[in-house]
Amino acid sequence: MTARKASENESWDAFWTSVSRPKTTTIRGVEVAVPTDMPMLVEQRVEELHGSDQLEDIAELVAMIFGQDCLTKWRDNGMGLLEFRVILTWGMANARGKELSFQEAYELTQETVAEGKAPAPNRAARRAQSAATGGRSKPTSRGSTGSGRTRSRS
Template sequence: MTTRKTTDSPTWDAYWAEVSGARTEVIRGVEVDVPRDVPFGFEERLQELSSSSAREDVEELVSMLFGPDIFGSWVDAGMGYRELLTVLTWGMAQASGTDMSFAEAFEAVAQQSAAEGKAPSGQNRAARRRPSASTGGQSKRTSGGSTVSRRAASRS
């Protein structure tokens, strides 16, 4: 077995920066490293916090993806909610190995927002009807005959 010469090989950090395409981007005046990999635990934490709008939770996700203190700098620079969603979508794509543009990330956010405002596709009114409280089944239509008030016959 032959021994490989290792004196010319770069450090791990230099190697990883080279193969992962390390670069930076300026977002709201703040230079950030473009995410090159999804941090361990990020996807699980994202699922856990998906319904939260608490500042601390959002800050935690931004810190995991872009680094500490970035969220506060963006907020101080006037970043809004939709803008933050766009940057997070872009950052997650970059971390996953997809080179998404900011315009594509904005479009994805817009489509998601539009989809959340509509009824689920493929469901008609009957499918969306709530189940009956007593049986768990769908409520039955009450016949018109049992709810119509009858006119009293006149006594002439």
């Protein structure tokens, strides 16, 4: 394997920029980088913020993927909820390495809505729903979960 002289002194940042070839697009008047990789911190923060309905938490995650203040600017520029869901679908797919067009993201979002697979309710909503039914869950049948009786071989 032959290494080029120029690449020996090249920084990681310069190398990665040349390999990833960042592109931009305009979404609701805001120029954003097309996500091509998922920041490692995003997965951790998604886990930590799971169930949160705080706008600040959503804005933090959007900023990690699309850039600072995107959510505020999009909202101020009239972005609707469906539009936001399409952009998230598009951004997350691209960030995971699957190039997806806006049209494909829209169709996926529409399929999800049609199938009734809306985003999972936050923790408070799930608890409220559980509390509304009242009482505990019914135990599982012992016949399907219990072990069979063993007989001695005598």
